[in-house]
Amino acid sequence: MVLVVLGLLASGLAVTSAMKQDLLSRTDDGLTNAVQTWARPRDPASAPAQGMPPGPRRPPSQYYSMITIGNGDTIINNDFSDEPDLAGLPSGNAGPTTVKSADGDGPEWRVVKASTPFGESVVATPLGDVHATLSRLMWLQLGIGVLVVLAIGVLSYLLVRSSLRPLRRVEETAHAIAAGNLNMRVPSAPPNTEVGSLSGSLNAMLGQIQRAFARTAASEQQARASEEKMRRFIADASHELRTPLTSIKGFAELYKQGAVPDATDAMGRIDAEAGRMGLLVEDLLMLARLDAHRPIAHQPVDVLMLATDAVHSAKAAAPQRPIRIEVGDATEPPVVSGDAPRLLQVVRNLINNAIAHTPAEASITVGVGVDQSNGHDDVLLTVTDTGQGLTPDEASHVFERFYRGDSSRHRGDSGGGSGLGLSIVAALVDAHRGTVGVDSTPGEGSTFWVRLPRLDD
Structure with a gap:
C-alpha cells in the first residue's frame, strides 16, 4: 500500500x-x-x-x-x-x-x-x-488518488481474506489437534498452490505423528503387560520354589530333632522335592533362554521318528496307559528344519500333559502327518486324549506360564506339574516358526496340535 x-x-x-x-x-x-x-x-x-x-x-x-x-x-x-x-x-x-x-x-x-x-x-x-x-489539477489528482487507494485497499482486503481462508481452516484444524483430536486433517487445496503444498505436508506430518503416538501407546501397553506378566511370573516362580524348599526344610528339621521314625523315607522325600525343584529351575532357565531369542540349531528332523521315540518312552513310564501313534496318508515325509532335542521335548511335554490330566483308562493318540489345507505345506503333530476336556476359558489360558486349570480336574499318573510344560511347548514351537493350539470339548477330550513348516525335499 x-x-x-x-x-x-x-x-x-x-x-x-x-x-x-x-x-x-x-x-x-x-x-x-x-x-x-x-x-x-x-x-x-x-x-x-x-x-x-x-x-x-x-x-x-x-x-x-x-x-x-x-x-x-x-x-x-x-x-x-x-x-x-x-x-x-x-x-x-x-x-x-x-x-x-x-x-x-x-x-x-x-x-x-x-x-x-x-x-x-x-x-x-x-x-x-x-x-x-494547477490547483484544480492537484485537487483532482488528490481525489482520484484517495479513491484509488481506497479501492486498492478494499480489493486487497478482500483478496487477502479470500487467500487466507484456507490458512484459517489450517489454524482451526491445529486448534482441534492441540485439543487432542489426532484424527483431524487439514482440508485439501489445489496441490499447485502454496496452501495446497502446506496442507499436504501437514497432513503427512499429522499421519506420522498419529502413527508414532499409536506405536508409543502400543509400546506402553505392551510394556505394562510385560511388566505385569513378569511380576506374575516371579510371584508364581517364588511360590513354586517355596513349596519344595518348605518340604525339604521341614523334613530336615524333623530329622535333626529325631522325630522321623524312618530316616530312609525322609531322605527319599527330600530327594524327591529336590528333584522337583531342580526340574522347575531347569524349566525356568529354558524359558529365559527362549525369551532371549537365542538362535537354535537347524537340521532336518523327522517328526515321525521323534513322535515314535516319545511314545515308546511314555509307554515305558506308564505301561498301563493305552498310547498309540497314527500316521497320515500323505506321501511326503514329515521332515522339518529345527533342533531335534527341543522338538522331542515338545512331543514329550504334550504326551506328559495328557497323562497328567486324564484318568488312567483314557486313551492317548499321537498323530503325525502333512497338512496343506491352509495353503501351506506343514507338518501337523497332534496329541489327542479322551479325558474330560477343557472349558473355553481354560483352553484360552492353557499355554500361559504356571497356569493350572480347575483343581477338580484329574491328575492321573503325575503328582502335579509346575505349570510350565505347555508354556515351554508354545515357546519352542514359536522358536521354530510354528503355531500351537488346542481344540477341546468338555466331557469328550482335547486335541493339542502343532504346525511346523515342512522342509522341502
Whole structure:
C-alpha cells in the first residue's frame, strides 16, 4: 500500500510539473508574440498617447503592456486591477521572467521585455489562471488518488481474506489437534498452490505423528503387560520354589530333632522335592533362554521318528496307559528344519500333559502327518486324549506360564506339574516358526496340535 501511495504521489508530481511547464510555455509564446508585434519598426508619432484608446497595434487585452518612448514618455495599457512589479527587470531585452505583483498580495506575473526602435516595450500577463488550473489539477489528482487507494485497499482486503481462508481452516484444524483430536486433517487445496503444498505436508506430518503416538501407546501397553506378566511370573516362580524348599526344610528339621521314625523315607522325600525343584529351575532357565531369542540349531528332523521315540518312552513310564501313534496318508515325509532335542521335548511335554490330566483308562493318540489345507505345506503333530476336556476359558489360558486349570480336574499318573510344560511347548514351537493350539470339548477330550513348516525335499 505504501508503494501505491508513493507511486500516485510521484505520478501526481510529474503530471503537475508537466502541466505547469506546458501552461508556462504557452503563456511565454503568447507574450513573445505580443512583444515582437509591438516592437516592430514604425512611426513613433503613430504610437497612442497615454490615456488614449488602444489602436490597432495594441496587444490583446489579456496582456499588460508598457511602452517607453525615447523622450521618456510611457504608455501603459492595463485592463487588470493589479500590475506587475517591474523594478527588478534588467535594461534591454529580457526573456520570460516571473515577477511578483506590485502590491505584493496579487498573483505572480509573467513578463517579457524587448527593445524597440523608439524605446522599450514590456508585455506581461498574470499567472492567476495558471495557478488556478494547477490547483484544480492537484485537487483532482488528490481525489482520484484517495479513491484509488481506497479501492486498492478494499480489493486487497478482500483478496487477502479470500487467500487466507484456507490458512484459517489450517489454524482451526491445529486448534482441534492441540485439543487432542489426532484424527483431524487439514482440508485439501489445489496441490499447485502454496496452501495446497502446506496442507499436504501437514497432513503427512499429522499421519506420522498419529502413527508414532499409536506405536508409543502400543509400546506402553505392551510394556505394562510385560511388566505385569513378569511380576506374575516371579510371584508364581517364588511360590513354586517355596513349596519344595518348605518340604525339604521341614523334613530336615524333623530329622535333626529325631522325630522321623524312618530316616530312609525322609531322605527319599527330600530327594524327591529336590528333584522337583531342580526340574522347575531347569524349566525356568529354558524359558529365559527362549525369551532371549537365542538362535537354535537347524537340521532336518523327522517328526515321525521323534513322535515314535516319545511314545515308546511314555509307554515305558506308564505301561498301563493305552498310547498309540497314527500316521497320515500323505506321501511326503514329515521332515522339518529345527533342533531335534527341543522338538522331542515338545512331543514329550504334550504326551506328559495328557497323562497328567486324564484318568488312567483314557486313551492317548499321537498323530503325525502333512497338512496343506491352509495353503501351506506343514507338518501337523497332534496329541489327542479322551479325558474330560477343557472349558473355553481354560483352553484360552492353557499355554500361559504356571497356569493350572480347575483343581477338580484329574491328575492321573503325575503328582502335579509346575505349570510350565505347555508354556515351554508354545515357546519352542514359536522358536521354530510354528503355531500351537488346542481344540477341546468338555466331557469328550482335547486335541493339542502343532504346525511346523515342512522342509522341502
